[in-house]
Amino acid sequence: MPGGIDAHVHLCQDLETGPLGLGGECADNFETGSRSAAAGGTTTIITFATQTRKEEDRSLLKVVEAYNSRAEETGSYVDYGFHIIIVQNDADILENEMPILMNDWGISSCKLFLTYKTQCLTDSQLLDVMFAARKNAITTMIHAENGDMIEWLTDKLEQKGMVAPFYHALSRPPIVEGEATNRAIALAQLIQSPILFVHVGSVLGAANVRRAQTMGLPIYAETCPQYFHLTWDDLKRFHSPTCFENSKMICSPPPPLSVSDHEDLFVGLANGTFTIYSSDHCPFRYDHPHGKPSGVLEHEPSMEGELEHQHEGKELQDLLRRKQGAFRFIPNGIPGVETRLPLLYTGALAKGRISPQRFVELTSTNPAKLYGMYPRKGALMPGSDADLWYPEETFRPFHLTNSMLHHNVDYTPYEGTEFSNWPRYTILRGKIIWANGEIVGKVQDGKYVKRGPSLLSQGLPRADRDPRRVASWLYE
Ligand SMILES: NC(=O)NCCC(=O)O
Ligand SMILES: [Zn+2]
Numbered sequence: 052m053p054g055g056i057d058a059h060v061h062l063c064q065d066l067e068t069g070p071l072g073l074g075g076e077c078a079d080n081f082e083t084g085s086r087s088a089a090a091g092g093t094t095t096i097i098t099f100a101t102q103t104r105k106e107e108d109r110s111l112l113k114v115v116e117a118y119n120s121r122a123e124e125t126g127s128y129v130d131y132g133f134h135i136i137i138v139q140n141d142a143d144i145l146e147n148e149m150p151i152l153m154n155d156w157g158i159s160s161c162k163l164f165l166t167y168k169t170q171c172l173t174d175s176q177l178l179d180v181m182f183a184a185r186k187n188a189i190t191t192m193i194h195a196e197n198g199d200m201i202e203w204l205t206d207k208l209e210q211k212g213m214v215a216p217f218y219h220a221l222s223r224p225p226i227v228e229g230e231a232t233n234r235a236i237a238l239a240q241l242i243q244s245p246i247l248f249v250h251v252g253s254v255l256g257a258a259n260v261r262r263a264q265t266m267g268l269p270i271y272a273e274t275c276p277q278y279f280h281l282t283w284d285d286l287k288r289f290h291s292p293t294c295f296e297n298s299k300m301i302c303s304p305p306p307p308l309s310v311s312d313h314e315d316l317f318v319g320l321a322n323g324t325f326t327i328y329s330s331d332h333c334p335f336r337y338d339h340p341h342g343k344p345s346g347v348l349e350h351e352p353s354m355e356g357e358l359e360h361q362h363e364g365k366e367l368q369d370l371l372r373r374k375q376g377a378f379r380f381i382p383n384g385i386p387g388v389e390t391r392l393p394l395l396y397t398g399a400l401a402k403g404r405i406s407p408q409r410f411v412e413l414t415s416t417n418p419a420k421l422y423g424m425y426p427r428k429g430a431l432m433p434g435s436d437a438d439l440w441y442p443e444e445t446f447r448p449f450h451l452t453n454s455m456l457h458h459n460v461d462y463t464p465y466e467g468t469e470f471s472n473w474p475r476y477t478i479l480r481g482k483i484i485w486a487n488g489e490i491v492g493k494v495q496d497g498k499y500v501k502r503g504p505s506l507l508s509q510g511l512p513r514a515d516r517d518p519r520r521v522a523s524w525l526y527e
Contacts, residue, residue, distance in 0.1 A: 052411055053431050054094025054438030054479065055392045056418040058134075059249060059273060059329035060084060061384065062098045063121040066333065068303065068383040071202075072169025073349065075382025076341035078334035078459045082125035082494050084388060087332075087458035089128045089484045089492060091389035092440030092474035095428055095500060096129055097418075098122075099162065101136040104169060111135055111148045115156055119499070127497030128484055130438075132422075134160045134192060138169070140176040145183035153187050157501025159423040160190040162249065165231045166198035166303075177238055182525065185244040188504035190421065192247045192273075195231035195256065196223060196304060205379055214377035215293040216346065217286045220305035222378070225253035228304050232259040236270055242522050245269035245508035247421065250331045252278040252304035254315045261324045269508050271326040271421060272319075276387055276394045279313050279320075281306035281464060293375045298343040299462050302333065303383040317404045320413065326507070327421060328413040330391040333384025334460045340367060346381030347374045386460040390451070396442060397471045423503035437481040440474045449473075457490065 062084040067074045079087070081098075088096050100118035102108045118133060135158055152158040161184050163177055164170040172180065184191045204222045208214065213221065232248060236259060239246045251257055251272045263270040285306060289296035300306070307313065319325045336342035340362045347353045348362065353374040361370050387394075392414060399405045405413070419429025426435050448471045453463045477485035477492075484492025518524040 052440055052442070053415040053429055054440055054477065055092045056095045056415050056424070056428060057088060057093045057330050057332070057388055057391060058097045058327055058418040058422055059275070059331045060088070060096040060098045060388055061333040063118070064099055064101055065103065066382060066384070067167060067169045068333070069380060071379070072167050073345065073380060073382070075335045075345055076339065078336045078339070078342060079332070080125050081122045081127045081131065083457070083459040084332065084334070085127040085129045085131065085497055086490055087389040087456060089477050089479070089490060090457045092392040092477050093388060094129050094438035094440070094477060094479045095131065095424070096388065097132045097134055097422060099136050100133040102138050104138055109139070109141060109144060111137065111144055112151060115152065115158065122499070126494040128490070128492050128494055129479060129497045130500050131497055132500040132502055133158055134162050136162045136170070137180050138164070138172070140172065140179040142179070145180065149183050149187040149189060153189055157423070157503065159188065159502045159504050160192055162192040162194065164194045165235065166194060166196040166201055168198065171198045174234070174238060177235070178242060181238065181244045181246070182242055185242065190247060190505045190508055191244060192249050193235045194250070195228055195235050195248050197227050197230045200227045200230065209377070209379070214379070215375040216295060216297040216301055216378050216381060217292040219301050219378040219381070220283050220286055223303060223305050225255040228253045229255035229259060232256045236263045236268065239270065240268055240521060242525060243516070245271070245505070247271040247273060247326070249273050250275050250304060251325070253307060254312050257316060257319045257324050261319070264324065271507060272324060273327045273329050274316065274320070274325045275329055275331045276391055277302055277306050277331070277385060277464065278316055279398055280394055280468065282310060282312070283308050285464070295347060295371045295374060295376050298346050298376070298378070298381045299337055300385065300464055301378065301381050301383060302331065302385045317399060320399060321405050321409060325413065327418045328391070328395055329418070330387040331384070332386055332388035334386040334458060335382050335384055336459070336461050338364070338367065338461050343381055344371055346378060347371055347376035349380035350377040353377065385464050386458050387464070389456050389458060390463065390465050392440065393470050393473050394465065397469070401471045420506040423505055424500060425506055428500070437478060439476070439478040441476040442472045443475050446472045
């Protein structure tokens with residue numbers, strides 16, 4: 052199969068993923084994250100360069116340079132690129148720097164947030180950035196959750212003492228994604244802009260996407276393994292519902308309520324509602340004070356009467372065993388770059404839910420087309436990069452343990468899950484980098500990928516272009 056392209060990987064990133072934009076420390080750098088990608092059959096990753104609202108981050112170009120130097124510091128086992136996360140609607144920057152991002156850096160995608168206090172944009176700010184992106188053939192990616200709903204519900208849950216990790220999902224019921232996808236679709240429709248929803252995790256979100264697609268709007272959606280392999284029950288997997296260890300399963304949007312949601316989402320994988328399948332690898336350690344334990348350490352009531360120095364090793368683990376913390380302070384995100392392809396193989400392809408062709412589209416060809424890398428990437432054709440992965444022809448299923456993985460995270464949400472296949476070889480531009488369970492590539496093998504415009508968003512949408520209904524006149 053063509054090498055996997057994982058278009059949603061957080062590495063070396065300053066992550067501010069709590070409802071108030073609280074940060075956690077990203078556990079993987081380009082060395083460990085790309086090593087994990089290679090071992091899971093992925094040959095290209097697109098990671099994030101993140102603007103903040105600090106004055107020194109006004110320039111998007113400076114942000115990209117800084118993130119690129121993080122990649123160059125260690126090197127990468129697989130090819131890599133960046134999406135730019137934009138959190139300001141600075142007119143000068145958008146006008147002057149977007150063309151340079153596109154033409155000089157080959158960064159043809161930006162990500163915007165409808166949640167997280169430190170990142171989220173208002174509707175008019177969203178329109179500013181989407182409009183600028185559209186004019187530069189840059190694809191807009193949207194994290195679609197209604198931040199105000201989340202914050203309001205979080206406050207109410209806290210007032211009732213419902214703060215354990217298990218309650219994280221109650222602060223983000225499906226309507227949170229439902230409202231935000233609807234709103235972003237309306238904004239995109241208004242200014243005739245293509246958008247891609249990242250990590251769609253609810254049946255409601257998927258239905259909104261499907262309805263927009265049926266109207267002929269250029270709306271695309273990404274989904275991720277956690278929405279097919281975890282449910283709300285996994286948020287109480289460890290010991291008791293109030294146990295802090297359940298923070299290991301916290302990501303946003305949360306896993307769906309039940310396996311019947313999985314079945315509905317599998318339909319979206321098969322019928323094209325979902326364009327791409329990425330990991331949203333967002334790694335936090337459980338044994339690190341700036342990883343998941345922030346959920347206890349940042350929560351004053353949990354820390355009342357505790358000694359200040361209880362921040363490392365066994366003492367930290369002991370604290371986590373005793374305290375439930377509060378989900379508000381737990382960084383959102385779970386690891387998954389290595390398990391992405393084997394999980395889709397096991398859960399969908401091997402079970403006949405999707406065809407081999409669809410598998411390749413979701414994991415490689417469509418991300419290449421969507422993010423301007425096709426046909427260099429995402430295809431087995433003369434002239435394409437020889438990026439491949441080989442599933443085993445006959446394979447004895449096994450149960451995963453975290454020690455088998457190559458990331459720098461001390462757990463996997465899929466501990467104990469049975470896998471019915473795993474890559475025997477991963478090949479990057481003709482060079483074997485993973486063979487028979489061993490990394491055989493070098494951390495300098497990966498190269499930066501300069502991307503072009505999206506192939507999926509070229510041309511105006513077929514939907515209504517009447518200037519009395521939508522602002523098509525903007526482009527005249
Ligand atoms: N998805 C998630 O829980 N973490 C990644 C950061 C984000 O929310 O975009
Ligand atoms: Zn996100």
